[in-house]
Structure formats: C-alpha cells, structure tokens
Amino acid sequence: MGSGSNMSYHMSSMTKTPALAPDRFSDRMETLLNRADRLCAAKGVRLTALRRQILGLMLASDQPLGAYELLERLQTSHPGAAPPTVYRTLDFLLETGLIHKIERLSSFVPCTHTLDHDHSHEGEGIHATQFLICSQCSHVTELEEPAILSAILEASRNAGFRLRQSTIEIEGLCAACAGSQAGADKDHGHSHQESRRTPR
Amino acid sequence: MGSGSNMSYHMSSMTKTPALAPDRFSDRMETLLNRADRLCAAKGVRLTALRRQILGLMLASDQPLGAYELLERLQTSHPGAAPPTVYRTLDFLLETGLIHKIERLSSFVPCTHTLDHDHSHEGEGIHATQFLICSQCSHVTELEEPAILSAILEASRNAGFRLRQSTIEIEGLCAACAGSQAGADKDHGHSHQESRRTPR
DNA sequence: TTTTGAGTTGATATAATATAACATTCTCTC
DNA sequence: GAGAGAATGTTATATTATATCAACTCAAAA
Numbered sequence A, B: 001m002g003s004g005s006n007m008s009y010h011m012s013s014m015t016k017t018p019a020l021a022p023d024r025f026s027d028r029m030e031t032l033l034n035r036a037d038r039l040c041a042a043k044g045v046r047l048t049a050l051r052r053q054i055l056g057l058m059l060a061s062d063q064p065l066g067a068y069e070l071l072e073r074l075q076t077s078h079p080g081a082a083p084p085t086v087y088r089t090l091d092f093l094l095e096t097g098l099i100h101k102i103e104r105l106s107s108f109v110p111c112t113h114t115l116d117h118d119h120s121h122e123g124e125g126i127h128a129t130q131f132l133i134c135s136q137c138s139h140v141t142e143l144e145e146p147a148i149l150s151a152i153l154e155a156s157r158n159a160g161f162r163l164r165q166s167t168i169e170i171e172g173l174c175a176a177c178a179g180s181q182a183g184a185d186k187d188h189g190h191s192h193q194e195s196r197r198t199p200r
Numbered sequence C: 001t002t003t004t005g006a007g008t009t010g011a012t013a014t015a016a017t018a019t020a021a022c023a024t025t026c027t028c029t030c
Numbered sequence D: 001g002a003g004a005g006a007a008t009g010t011t012a013t014a015t016t017a018t019a020t021c022a023a024c025t026c027a028a029a030a
Helices: A027-043 A050-058 A067-074 A084-095 A112-116 A147-160 A174-181 B027-043 B050-060 B067-074 B083-095 B112-116 B146-158 B175-182
Strands: A101-104 A108-110 A130-134 A138-143 A161-174 B099-102 B105-111 B132-134 B140-143 B162-173
Touching: A027 A050, A050 A084, A050 A108, A050 B140, A067 A084, A067 A108, A084 A101, A084 A108, A101 A130, A108 A112, A108 B132, A130 B146, A138 B083, A147 A161, A147 B146, A147 B162, A161 A174, A161 B146, A174 B099, B027 B050, B050 B067, B050 B083, B050 B105, B067 B083, B067 B105, B083 B099, B083 B105, B099 B132, B105 B112, B146 B162, B162 B175
Parallel strands: A130 A161, B132 B162
Antiparallel strands: A101 A108, A130 A138, A161 B162, B099 B105, B132 B140
16 A cells, blocks of 8 residues: 555446445554454455454544444435445454444444554464443443452353453543542533544 | 332232233342342432333343343333333433433443342442453343453543543453354354344 | 312334344355 | 445434433422
8 A cells, every 4th residue: 555646436437336435544543454454464354445444443532432423424425335345344353353332332443552553473362452442422442450350350250251352341530530520520611622622 | 028108019919910910030030129228218319110120121131131122121111112112211321320321232231230149338439340240141240350340440531531431341252152152153052142243 | 169280101103222033145075 | 347245325213322201209498
C-alpha cells in the first residue's frame, strides 16, 4: 500500500464496478491497517478490502460502534451492504483479535494492544483485556493489567475452572469527566467542556 | 419481623385462589425469597407477588435464564404475560441487587451473595462480582474475590477512573466439565445438565 | 368513606441486535 | 480456464429489548 497512489475509486472507470470503494484513512490509520494486514498474513488469513474498510471505520471512531452504526457508515462506500456483511466481518476481526466486543454496549472497538504495539508474538494467550467505559462520554480505554489477570487466573485455578476467555468491563467516569463533576456534582447543565468527546 | 406492611401485598389470604396462582417453591427457595422480601422491605421497596414469582423461577433454575425463557415459564402461572412485564421485573431485581445480568449470555442469575448469606449490611459498595461461566454445561458460579476487586480498584485509581460498576465474566470449563474432558474429549456424561443454548 | 396519587401491571406495537440459509462472486491452485 | 474453497451478496427471520399508554392496586390523605 504505497502512500503516493490514490485509487481511482469514485468513478465509472473502464472496468466493471470496483465493488469496493475503500475510503482512504489517515496516514496513522493506514499504518495501523497495514500492521493488521501483516498480522493477518502471519496467521494465514486475509484482511480483504471489506475487512480493512470496516476495521478502518472502527479505528476512525473515537467510540465503540454498534454493528448497525458500522453498517450505516459502511454504506457510504458500499451502498448495498446488509447486516450479515457486517456481522461476518466483525466475527472475523474478533477471531483474529483485531477488535473486541464491549458486551454491555453491544458494540465494538479496535484492539489497541494488538495494533498500537507491534508485537508479532501473538502466540495465543488468554484474552483478558480490561475496558474502562466512561458512562458520560462513552470513551473506552483498553487495559491489560497483569495484576488483574493474575488475580483472575488465581481465582479460576482455585475453583478448578479452566479459563478460556474473560470479559472485564469497568463502567464509571473517566478522569476528564470525573474531574469536571468534582465541583458540581448535581448540576446537569454544567459544561464538562474539557472532556468533550462527542457525547453519544 | 417488624411490620407486615410490605408483606401483606403478596401474602393474600389462604382462602381462595387469587388471580395469580404463584407457584409454590421448595422450602429452601421460599426461605431465600423471604430473605429477599426482608431486604426489599429494608430498602423501602416492595417485592410484589409478580416479582417474587419471577425471582423464584430464577432461583429454581440451575442455569441463567433469558428474558424470554423466563417469560415462557412465567406464563404457566401468568398466561397473558408479555415481554415488558418480564423486563420491568428484571430491572427492578437488578436495581435492588437481587439478580445479576450475564452480559455475554443476555441472561440473568440470582445474586447468590445477597441471598445465600444474610448480610443485611446493604452498605452499598461497588458491585464487582465475578462469574465463572462454563461454556459446556452453562453453569454459572458467582465469585467475590477480594484480590480481583482490589486489582480492579487499583487499576481504576491509577487511570484516574471513578469506578461505579464492573462486569467480570470468565468463560471456560467448570471443574466437572474440565475433568470429563481431561481424558476423553467427547465424553459429556458428567453430572451437569446439558447446555440449553448454543454457546456463543 | 371517598378521593387521590404513586407505584405497579397489562397490552399493543415496534426498535435494536443478531443469525439462518442459500446464491453469487472472488481468489488461488492446478 | 476449470475446480475448490473462501468471501461476499441477498432475502428473510430470529432474538433481545423498549416505548407508550391504559388499567388496576394499594395506602394514605381529606
């Protein structure tokens, strides 16, 4: 994916319709997408144009997206898309560890740990990521605290439980939102501007 | 017990069959339901006949129940019941802490910690219960490991996050299922009941 | 006792989330 | 280019959850 050439999408070019008209994402996101591409290649699976497009849409959002929000955005480039297209792609991205599902929001976020740090050592470990979900601004932060993981492993072991996957969702107020509420806890009209993050 | 003001609502006279024909649950469950009743009274809310019935159905199940499964069971005593009845009741029971929702199953379990141990100290703390969910037999075990809780509190604090509620769902194989798989992977013949729903 | 009002439940409709099933197209290998 | 398997398109439907308003119940005030 060179940086110089832009695909001539948008146009009634000579050939049949390109089927896909991938939006061009920011450089940073293209970098992440290229990394995702390499991770897929390493696993012997394919990050197709559609999958790349959907992952890109998720990376471009500062908030978790639901399947139907994603569908709506996808349709700007993919007019006829239907729910199964999105859900299948989400399944693929979940299986390859490129995204996570936030269960309590029925929505999805890119996995910052696989994409932001380039660890090719995805040898297959226990998935035990934690999410901090701000109930005010909807922002989600992904954590991977060893202390939480080990406490969970320990508890599972004590119960004779063979852990395969865990979901840890922590809901509350992020630092910015908690800060802006500190002085005026009851004032709903209060601005909260500092933490402006596109309320949901 | 102090006053019967709340009790009288559902403790109708024994003379005739009321419009509601509340199933009679086992003694143990009636004990738990009575405890739930006292907890509600202490909070100034009412465990009505309908709520008691639904909580009883949940206690009588050895697996999490979805809203529509619950509805189906409820209809044996409550023929005309519709989804909002169930969801409203579930909301009430969730708010009073008598049940939990298992997000990844979209289903519900009684809170064993509030009902099995008679702690009237509703002090109101952080909800940070953990669930061990067996993907083979669907059995759910509720934990309340201090080590997990404190690891989460610590991580939240470090992130400047004001925790309000957390969901910890640990999926894998329970001791019984893990044991039966250890030697023979296909043998499901242990004591737990067959899974009632396709695991996700 | 009657009124009243909050809380609860009933009833109808519909929204939001997710999957089943099968047809078509694409991509890679030969 | 033909065949096989993966990926996507397409239609229909299942599952989970909520909005809305009407009717009823209970307990306390008038």
